[in-house]
Amino acid sequence: MVAWLKVALPLAALGLLSxxxxLSRVIDPTQAIPFADTEVQDRLLNQRVSGPYYSGTTADGDQIAFVADSVVTPNGFAGASDADNVFVKIDLIGGGTVNVTSQAASIDVANDISDLIGNVVLKSSTGYIVTSELITARVSTLDIRSPGPVFADTPVGELVAGAMHLSTPVPSAPAQLVFTNGVKLIYLPKQVKE
Structure with missing residues (x-):
């Protein structure tokens, strides 16, 4: 039986492989790849970059790195570009880091402005976590603003404010995070461990 299986099983395997x-289908290499007409038109009109990475240094020496899932220049025109799922990391020259994430962004390098839109979260290495629906930032220097309401978890408690501004008021000075327009702070003292 074993001797018979030694011959029959390899022959069965060769039969299946043949x-x-x-019985496989014949593939015509000249046939076009199926795409929806709207997808083709969208790709022809809009310039798209998948997984872009940009890094640079501001005039004051802060290092900025920008990553997104994709960037699109609508209608192929120069000017503002739209990005999805944005992550920005800023290494401050005075020490510390600031990380910003958002669902979308509009970036206009020529006019030195970018708008981060939709569930924007700013986290600093000093322990501040600020959320807003819109944050406007300059590209060439550290100047990040939220013109609308912000909610923040801080090292001393929870904070609500009408606006926020992160900047370096004097070159080479430490960055300052300023909250304005009706600031409300709920002070939560830390529990001392015995």
Whole structure:
């Protein structure tokens, strides 16, 4: 029985393998890849970059790195570009880091402005976590503003404010995070461990 299986099983395997090639479909390499017409038109009109990475240094020496899922220049025109799922990391020259994430962004390098839109979260290495729906930032220097309401978890408690501004008021000075327009702070003292 074993001697018979030594011959029969390899022959059965060869038979299965040969039918795989004999019964396979013929592929026409000249046939076009199926795309929806709207997708083709969108790709022709809009310039798209997948997984872009940009890094640079501001005039004051802060290092900025920008990553997104994709960036689109609408209608192929120069000017503002739209980005999805944005992550920005800023290494401050005075020490510390600031990380910003948002669902979308509009970036206009020529006019030195970018708008981060939709569930924007700013986290600083000093322990501040600020959320807003819109943050406007300059590209060439550290100047980040939220013109609308912000909610923040801070090292001393929870904070609500009408606006926020992160900047370096004097070159080479430490960055300052300023909250304005009706600031409300709920002070939460830390529990001392015995």
């Amino acid at each position: 039918t795989l090639f004999l």
